[in-house]
Amino acid sequence: MANVTVIGAQWGDEGKGKLVDWLSNRADVVVRFQGGHNAGHTLVVGDQVYKLSLLPSGVVQGKLSVIGNGVVVDPWHLLEEIAKIGAQGITITPDLLVLADNACLILPLHRDLDQAREAAATNKIGTTGRGIGPAYEDKVGRRAIRVADLADREALEAKIDRLLAHHAPLRRGLGLPEADGAALLAELERMAPLILPFAKPAWLLLGELVKSGKRVLFEGAQGALLDVDHGTYPYVTSSNTVAGQAAAGSGLGPKGPGYVLGIVKAYTTRVGEGPFPTELTDEVGQHLGTIGKEFGTVTGRSRRCGWFDAALVRQSVALNGISGIALTKLDVLDGLATLQICTGYRLKTAEGGDQDFSYLPAGLKAQSQLSPVYEEMEGWSETTQGARSWRDLPANAVKYVRRIEELIGAPVALLSTSPQRDDTILMRDPFQD
Ligand code: IMP
Numbered sequence: 001m002a003n004v005t006v007i008g009a010q011w012g013d014e015g016k017g018k019l020v021d022w023l024s025n026r027a028d029v030v031v032r033f034q035g036g037h038n039a040g041h042t043l044v045v046g047d048q049v050y051k052l053s054l055l056p057s058g059v060v061q062g063k064l065s066v067i068g069n070g071v072v073v074d075p076w077h078l079l080e081e082i083a084k085i086g087a088q089g090i091t092i093t094p095d096l097l098v099l100a101d102n103a104c105l106i107l108p109l110h111r112d113l114d115q116a117r118e119a120a121a122t123n124k125i126g127t128t129g130r131g132i133g134p135a136y137e138d139k140v141g142r143r144a145i146r147v148a149d150l151a152d153r154e155a156l157e158a159k160i161d162r163l164l165a166h167h168a169p170l171r172r173g174l175g176l177p178e179a180d181g182a183a184l185l186a187e188l189e190r191m192a193p194l195i196l197p198f199a200k201p202a203w204l205l206l207g208e209l210v211k212s213g214k215r216v217l218f219e220g221a222q223g224a225l226l227d228v229d230h231g232t233y234p235y236v237t238s239s240n241t242v243a244g245q246a247a248a249g250s251g252l253g254p255k256g257p258g259y260v261l262g263i264v265k266a267y268t269t270r271v272g273e274g275p276f277p278t279e280l281t282d283e284v285g286q287h288l289g290t291i292g293k294e295f296g297t298v299t300g301r302s303r304r305c306g307w308f309d310a311a312l313v314r315q316s317v318a319l320n321g322i323s324g325i326a327l328t329k330l331d332v333l334d335g336l337a338t339l340q341i342c343t344g345y346r347l348k349t350a351e352g353g354d355q356d357f358s359y360l361p362a363g364l365k366a367q368s369q370l371s372p373v374y375e376e377m378e379g380w381s382e383t384t385q386g387a388r389s390w391r392d393l394p395a396n397a398v399k400y401v402r403r404i405e406e407l408i409g410a411p412v413a414l415l416s417t418s419p420q421r422d423d424t425i426l427m428r429d430p431f432q433d
Contacts (some may be wrong), residue, residue: 003216003258004430005246006326008223009316011270013296013303014263015328015416017041020057020219022414022424023261026431027217029209030058030065031202033249034239036072036106036135037081038128039221040297044419050088053298055081056219059090059097064209066098066202070239070249072135073099073147074106075188075195099195100202100251104144109167109179110134116174125235126272128298136238138163147199150192160185203251210252215431218246218257224316225360232360232367235274243320259430261413262322264313266330266400269303271296275367277360278306278342292332309342309372310407315359317410324413324428327401331385331417339379339400342372343407377403387417390425 004023008014021043024030037054044050045060054077056065067073078099082092110131118124127133138144143166145159164181171179210216220241225231227241239245246257267288270276279285285305288294294303316322333339345357347370360367380394387393393401405411413433415425 002210002213002431003218003256005218005220005243005257005260007220007241007243007260007262007320009262009264009313009320009322009325010223010268010309011225011276012221012223013040013269013271013294014223014265016220016263017043017052017057018416018419018421019261019263019326019328019414020217021045021060022421023217023430024058024061024063026215026429027058027063028214029206030056030063030217030219031068031206031246031250032056032066032071032219032221033068033246034070034241035221035237036130036132037074037077038130038132038237038298041221042297042419045421048088050085051297052081052085054078055085055092055097058217058219059085059092062096064098065096066206066250067100067103068202068250069100069102070245071100071103072106072132072139073103074131075191077106079191079194094197097198098200098202098205099147099198101146101148101199102201103147104135104139105146106131106135107145107184109163109171109184110138112176112179113167113170113174116176120174124273126274130298133238138166141166145188147195150188150196150199153189156188157185206250206252206256210256216252216256216258218250220246224262224319225312227319230319232274233364235272243322259323259433260321261430262313262316262320262325262410263328264325264404264408265328266308266333267292268306268309268312269294271299271301271303275364276304276306277312277345277367277370277372278309278340279304280306284336287336288332292329307340307342307372307374308404310404311342311344311358312360313404313408317408322410323433324411324430325408326414326416327404327412328416330397330401330415331383333379333400334383334385335381336379339377340374341377341403341407343375344373345370346373347371385418386420386423388423388425390427
């Protein structure tokens, strides 16, 4: 298969950045297709740590990188990230970065709305506060400003008026000051010459590249359980995060995504609010958080931690058409005497009986009330950190990985044993499979 799509198979933060960096070596083009700068992708190359949230991870390898139409783009943030990565020695030119000219923009008024709503809400989503949700709302509401509009002052002015007319009552209701349309227009005009050199019909370029035999790596952000349709709604992000979105969010069509590699952490984490059946609030949860350095790249928030949820990942395998998984952070489990794997859920019925589920039911009440059904496994005392071959792994770690494969119904294609690029065990090459 020529193309590979990498997606997070849990609630995000599975370690996609490292795997995308590793795979982009084998690809010609790297494409982001959804989300925005709510993503946090950490790449460790030698003694350099790169933290990206909007730029595709391919830039670090000098690979042509595309921000697709499915992404919502904060142009101020884009320029900041270009400058930041430039200071680390990577110069982003229009030869390296392409921005879809039909992508929608995130504006300061989206961030205002995101933050003010979260501050006012009794049932908070726990968003990253970066304006992602409100920007997608304006996209679907057909009043968003798109990258191409930056080249057309007249269109821009009219669109700003329309946008502000929509936002004025929302802002008033939240006690926000009126947005300044003239200042926004001036800012966008100032930025236009900095942004427009990157703007192209990305769908056309990608189509041509694929026709000429180039290999595309699609880089998903967040995770499948944060998908606006398939996730733990409403505690989700505002985009489709599943692999199918790689087609719509890039314009490459349904054959585009190719091999789907699900990135799966050897335990489970979640940032923000929402149901989390295997969450551990005891010292094991704290241990996972400390050893796994579970703090958000974007917001610095502590991530909630819990046991591996095979039922959840099995669902993700189906939703994404996962061909194989990359299992990450196995070493965080080193030294735990016993491990639990969730194989399904049990819910108390109104009649006092039990109802079993092999998947996460859609109802929020059910999601928050069900209890996980666990299977216990023996842990291992040896270290798996930095292992570069299957033979380096303790027998119980191998058993754990094999059991995960059985329960989720997908093979492990890659095993990542540290944040370092080279500490990766390859079982199957997704680009060859
Ligand atoms: P939003 O994407 O900022 O609207 O946030 C919605 C939900 O998605 C919140 O629970 C966030 O914590 C979560 N979220 C957004 N981006 C990421 C990510 O990159 N990793 C993990 N969780 C994320």
